[in-house]
Amino acid sequence: MATATDGEIWNEAISRSAVLVTKDRDFSLLRAAKGQGPIVLWVRVGNIDNRALVRQFLSAMPQIVEAVARGEAVIEFVGG
Numbered sequence: 888m889a890t891a892t893d894g895e896i897w898n899e900a901i902s903r904s905a906v907l908v909t910k911d912r913d914f915s916l917l918r919a920a921k922g923q924g925p926i927v928l929w930v931r932v933g934n935i936d937n938r939a940l941v942r943q944f945l946s947a948m949p950q951i952v953e954a955v956a957r958g959e960a961v962i963e964f965v966g967g
Contacts, residue, residue: 893917900925906955906962915961926955932966940966 891899893913900907907914907925915929928951932940943966954962 897924915963918960922960924960926959927961928955928964929961930964930966932964935966 893911896907897914897917899905901924905925906928908928908930909915910930910932912929914927918924918927932943935943944964947964951962951964
């Protein structure tokens, strides 16, 4: 199984102009410290099954899309 470092993931998101979706707080802190880089979507949910996570994500998608369009550096997705 291939693994990537945080730096490789960060740089790949930049090269693709992608939103970096993560449960790892480190990426949010890195984005705040650097003041530049990819938009980070920080997923903060407990241990839930995939179906529940997808339902929550789909419900929040309009707000997430709006936050991306505004260019927010870190978007916090808190399930609930």
